[in-house]
Amino acid sequence: MTTHRIAVIAGDGIGKETVPEGLRVLDAAARKFGINLQWDHFDFASCDYYEKHGQMMPDNWKEQIGGHDAIYFGAVGWPDTVPDHVSLWGSLLKFRREFDQYVNLRPVRLMPGIPTPLANRKPGDIDFYVVRENTEGEYSSVGGRMYEGTEREVVFQESVFSRKGVDRILKFAFELAQKRPKKHLTSATKSNGISITMPYWDERVVEMAKQYPGIRWDKYHIDILTAHFVQNPDRFDVVVASNLFGDILSDLGPACTGTIAIAPSANINPERAFPSLFEPVHGSAPDIAGKGVANPIGQIWCGAMMLEHLGHAEAGAAVLRAIEKVLEAGPANAPFTRDIGGKAGTQDLGRAIAEAL
Ligand code: GGG
Numbered sequence: 001m002t003t004h005r006i007a008v009i010a011g012d013g014i015g016k017e018t019v020p021e022g023l024r025v026l027d028a029a030a031r032k033f034g035i036n037l038q039w040d041h042f043d044f045a046s047c048d049y050y051e052k053h054g055q056m057m058p059d060n061w062k063e064q065i066g067g068h069d070a071i072y073f074g075a076v077g078w079p080d081t082v083p084d085h086v087s088l089w090g091s092l093l094k095f096r097r098e099f100d101q102y103v104n105l106r107p108v109r110l111m112p113g114i115p116t117p118l119a120n121r122k123p124g125d126i127d128f129y130v131v132r133e134n135t136e137g138e139y140s141s142v143g144g145r146m147y148e149g150t151e152r153e154v155v156f157q158e159s160v161f162s163r164k165g166v167d168r169i170l171k172f173a174f175e176l177a178q179k180r181p182k183k184h185l186t187s188a189t190k191s192n193g194i195s196i197t198m199p200y201w202d203e204r205v206v207e208m209a210k211q212y213p214g215i216r217w218d219k220y221h222i223d224i225l226t227a228h229f230v231q232n233p234d235r236f237d238v239v240v241a242s243n244l245f246g247d248i249l250s251d252l253g254p255a256c257t258g259t260i261a262i263a264p265s266a267n268i269n270p271e272r273a274f275p276s277l278f279e280p281v282h283g284s285a286p287d288i289a290g291k292g293v294a295n296p297i298g299q300i301w302c303g304a305m306m307l308e309h310l311g312h313a314e315a316g317a318a319v320l321r322a323i324e325k326v327l328e329a330g331p332a333n334a335p336f337t338r339d340i341g342g343k344a345g346t347q348d349l350g351r352a353i354a355e356a357l
Contacts, residue, residue, distance in 0.1 A: 001034055001035070001036045002035070002036065002311075003036040003037075003038055004035070004036065004037050004038065004069045004070065004310050005038045005040060005067070005068045005069050006037055006038065006039055006040065006068060006069060006070050006071070006072050006306070007040050007042055007064075007065040007068040007070070007071045007072070007275070008023070008039045008040065008041045008042065008071075008072050009041075009042050009044070009045045009046070009065075009071060009072070009073045009074065010041075010046070010074040011045055011046045011073060011074040011075050011076045011091070011284065012046050012047050012048070012074075012075055012076050012077055012078045012087070012284040012289075013075050013077065013078060013283070013284025013285050013286050013289035014074070014075060014282075014284060014285045014288060014289050014294035014346075015046075015073075015074020015075035015076070015284055015299075016074065016289075017289070017290075017292060017294050017296070017346045018074055018075075018280065018294055018295075018296040018298070018299035018346060019072070019074040019299060020347075020350070021296035021299060021300060021346055021347065021349070021350025021351075021353075022072065022296065022299040022300050022302065022303045022350075023039060023072075023303075024350050024351065024354050025300045025303055025319060025322070025350060025353050025354045025357065026072075026303045026306075026307070026319075027354075028354040028355075028357045029303075029307060029312075029315045029318060029319050029357060030315075032315070032318070032357055033312060033314065033315040033318070035307075035310075035312055035315060039072075040065075040068065042064065042065060044056065044057040044058060044061060044091075045057055045061075045073070045076060045090075045091035045092070045095075046076065046078075046091075047076075047077065047078035047081050047082040047087055048078075050081070050082050050086075050087065050090070051081055051082075055090060056082075056086070056087060056090030056091045056094075057090060057091060057094070061094075062098060065275065066099070066274065066275065068275050069275060069310060070275050070276055070277070070278060070306050070309065070310060071095065071275050071276070071277040071278070072277075072278055072302070072303065072306060073092070073095075073277050073278065073279035074279070074280075074284075074299065075279070075280070075282065075283050075284035075285070076088060076091045076092055076283070076284060077283050077284040077286075078284060078286060079286070080286070089141065092277075092279070093139065095267070095277050096134050096135055096267050096277070097135050098274075099267075099269055099274035099275060099276075099277070100135065100269050100271075100273065100274055101134055101135070101267035101268055101269045101274070101276055101277055102133065102134050102135045102165065102168060102169060102268075102269070102270075103131065103132075103134060103169065103172050103266075103267070103268040103269075103270060104131075104132035104133075104134040104246060104250075104265055104266070104267050104268075105129060105130075105131060105132075105176075105265065105266045105268060105305075106129065106130040106131075106132060106246075106250035106253070106263065106264070106265045106266075106281060107127075107128075107129050107130075107263070107264065107301075107305075108126065108127075108128050108129070108130060108233070108236075108250070108253030108254055108256075108257060108263070109123075109126060109127045109128075109257065110122070110123050110124070110125055110126040110127070110257045110258070111123055111257070111258070111262060111323070111324060111327050112324055112327045112328040113327035113328055113329065113330050113331070113334075113336070113340070114257065114258035114259060114262065114327060114340050115258055115340065115341050116256075116257055116258040117256065117258075118233070118256060118257070121233075121234065123324075125234045126233045126234050126236075126256075126257055128233070128236040128237050128238065128239060128253070129176060129237075129238050129239070130239050130241065130246055130249050130250040130253060131169065131172060131173040131176060131238060131239065131240045131241070131246070132169075132241055132242075132243060132245075132246025132247060132249075132250060133165065133166070133169040133240075133241070133242050133243050133246060134169075134243060134246075134267055135165060135243075136160045136161065136162060136165045136243065137159055137160065137161060137165075137197075137242040137243035137244060138159045138242060138243050138244035139243040139244065140157075140158060140159060140160040141157075142157065142158040142160060143155070143156045143157030143158055144156065159194075159197050159242075161197045161200055161201060161242070163204070166200070166201055166204045167204055167207075167208065169240060170187075170204055170205060170208040170240060171208060172270060173185055173238050173240035174208055174209070174211070174212045174215055176238050177212070177215050177217075177237060177238040178212060178214065178215060180237055180238065182237040183214055183215050183216060183237070184215070184216050184217070184218075184236075184237035184238065185209075185215050185216075185217040185218075185237065185238045185239075185240060186217070186218055186219065186220060186225070186236055186237075186238070186239045186240070187201070187202070187205045187217065187218070187219040187220075187239075187240050187241075188219075188220065188222050188225050188239060188240070188241035188242070188245045188246070188249060189201055189202055189219050189220070189221055189222065190221050190222045190223070190245075191221070192221060193221075201242065202219060205217070205219065205240075222241075222245050222248075222249075225239075225249070226248070226249070226252055229249065229252050229253055229256055230252070230256055233253065233256050233257070250263070250265065250281055251263075251281060254281060258340065259295065259339050259340055260281055260282050260298070261280075261282055261294070261295035261297060261298055261337075261339050261340070262295065262297040262298050262301065262323075262340075263280065263281035263282065263298050263301075264278070264279075264280055264281065264298050264299075264301035264302040264304070264305055265278070265279055265280065265281050265302065265305075266278050266302070266305045266306070266309065267279065268309070276306075276309055278302040278303070278305055278306040278309075279302060280298030280299050280301075280302055281298060282298055292345045292346050292347065293337055293338055293345055293346060294337065294346050295337040295339050295340060295346070295349065296337075296346050296349055296350045296353075297323055297327075297349070297353075300319065300323060300350065300353055301319075301320065301323060303319060304316040304317070304319035304320045304323075307319065318357060319353075319357065322353050322354075322356040322357045323353055323356075325356045326349070326352045326353050326356050327340075334349075334352055335348035335349050335351075335352050336349065337349050
C-alpha cells in the first residue's frame with residue numbers, strides 16, 4: 001500500500017474546526033479504498049505562531065514541509081493581532097511562490113440542496129472551473145512608498161506578467177478545456193483600461209489558442225464578466241484569469257451558486273517538483289470562529305481534490321459523491337450548517353459525510 005505523507009496546517013479561525021472534519025472524511029476514504037495517509041501536523045503559518053515567534057513560519061519551514069506529498073491547509077488570518085497582508089504574505093503566498101504552485105484551480109458547481117439566488121437552475125446546469133494564475137500578476141509585491149508621512153506621500157505597486165508565467169497558466173487552462181465535454185475557454189481581461197499588461201495577456205491567449213484548434217474560446221472584460229457570472233453562469237466551462245481577477249471570480253462564482261463555504265481550491269505545481277496545496281476558497285471567518293458552526297464542505301471537497309492529485313481519482317470521486325448525497329437529503333433530513341439553511345454544527349456535517357462514504 002502506498003503511503004502519502006501529508007503536511008496538515010489548520011492555520012487560523014475556522015480552519016481549526018474544518019480541518020479535523022476534512023481529516024475525518026479522508027480517513028474514512030483511506031480505509032475504504034486501502035490508501036495509507038500519514039498526517040504530519042504543523043502549528044506554523046498561523047497568527048497564533050506569529051504571536052509567539054514574531055513571524056508566521058520558522059526559517060526552516062521549507063525543509064519541514066517540502067518533502068511531503070501534499071499540504072492540506074485550512075485558513076489564515078486573524079486581523080485583530082496580525083495585519084492581513086502580513087499573515088497572507090508570510091504563509092500562503094510564500095507556499096505558492098516557493099513551491100511554484102502556479103495553478104490555482106477552483107471548481108464552481110451548483111450542488112443539490114443548497115439554497116441558491118439563481119432562478120430555474122438545477123444541479124448540473126452550472127459546472128465550471130476558474131483557473132487562476134497564482135504566482136505573479138497583481139500579487140507581485142513590487143512597489144514602495146516615498147515621502148512617507150508628508151504631503152508629498154506617494155504609494156505605488158506594479159503588476160508583473162512574464163511570458164513564462166502567462167503561457168504556462170494559459171496552457172494548463174487550454175489543456176483542461178480540451179478534456180471537458182464543452183471544450184470552451186473564457187479569458188478574463190481588462191485590456192481596454194489596463195493598457196500594457198492586459199493587451200499582452202490577450203495576445204498570449206491568441207497565440208496559445210492556435211495550438212488548440214478544437215477549443216471554442218472567448219474573452220470578456222472583467223467588469224461585464226462579473227455580471228455574466230451572476231446572470232448567466234451556465235455559459236462557462238473553463239475561465240482563465242490573472243491572480244487578482246481569478247481571486248475575485250472564484251469567490252463570486254460559488255457565491256452565485258449559494259455559498260463560498262463549499263468551494264475548494266487546489267494550488268498545483270503541475271510538474272510535481274514541489275508539494276501542491278489544497279485549501280478551501282474561504283478564509284478564517286473570525287466572526288464565526290470558535291462557535292462550531294462553520295460549514296466544513298469546502299475543506300472536505302479539497303480533500304477530494306487532493307486524493308485525485310495523489311492518483312486516487314476513484315476515492316476523490318467517492319468523497320464528492322458523499323458530499324452530494326448528504327446535500328441531496330436536504331436540511332430536514334441531514335445535518336446542514338446554518339449558512340445552508342440548517343442548525344447543525346461543523347462536526348455533525350463532517351460526520352454525516354464520512355458516514356455517507
Ligand atoms: N483558505 C485559505 C485562506 O485562508 N485564504 C484566505 C485568503 O485571503 N486568500 C487569498 C488568496 O487566495 O489569495
